[in-house]
Amino acid sequence: MDVKMISILGAAFAVGIGSIGPGLGEGRAVAACMDAIARQPDAASTLSRTLFVGLAMIETMAIYCLVIALLLLFANPYAA
């Protein structure tokens, strides 16, 4: 196993494992928002705006994993 192979494995694991947490988190957030909208349909616009911003925040974690995977694949300082 040279550095390149380990980097590819690392990139795959970074995206694979790193997207579990945000996936669960986004599911919980959307479920809570649905619950809230069902209880109070009047507040739907405020709720969905807050939901979108919150989802973006959660999603950033998965995007960080993606960026780290890309750095490992394309800008790896050790594999040159």
Added chain:
Amino acid sequence: MTSPLVSLELFAIGPVIITRPVVTTWVIMAGLTLFCWQATRRLSLAHPGRVQAVLEIVVGLLMSQIEDVLRKDPRPFLPLLGTIFLLLLTCNLSGLIPGVEAPTSKLETTGALALVVFISVQGFGIRTQGLGHYLSSFAEPKFFMLPLNLLSEITRHFSLAIRLFGNVMSGEFIIAMILALAGLLVPIPLMALEILVGIVQAYIFTILATVFIGAAVGSVEKG
């Protein structure tokens, strides 16, 4: 496979190398400016044309969204935030035109936009609260929180850039990958998804910039 972190160099003006996303952004900027200049040349209260009616809806929608977040008069913030939203919307959607690459799928463009937001957040904060009061707001609620607050001020703008870059770039990357694996016309549903992602990401970038500005001017809880 070409790296998504490198952009194509087109030509150089002296020591400055002009890359492809820069030229695309110039074209989009010129197009938006020309369109808005043409559309706002003959505004009338009595007989609004079709374009004017659409523009009024867009501006009104932007103002109401900013007002909902800031709970303040949105007029001082509308030029910056509205421009950011329209530019991002056009940039994100321009990636769907064949042969055009969305400028926001490169880290430089989103980094520059996040830098604009960062500087304007500090500017709005100092202008509304005064320099001393604004700087002392970083030491809230206790003084030992100062390094954490300074760090979060930088990281949240950094994540603003990374988020937009990651979303737009990963969309284009996946389309390219499926095109290479499955062939022509297969990635069309993903391109339709890309329209949604482009609009949502432009909205989220603008709303987050609004929230950051709101936190700096003191009308939104700092978060």
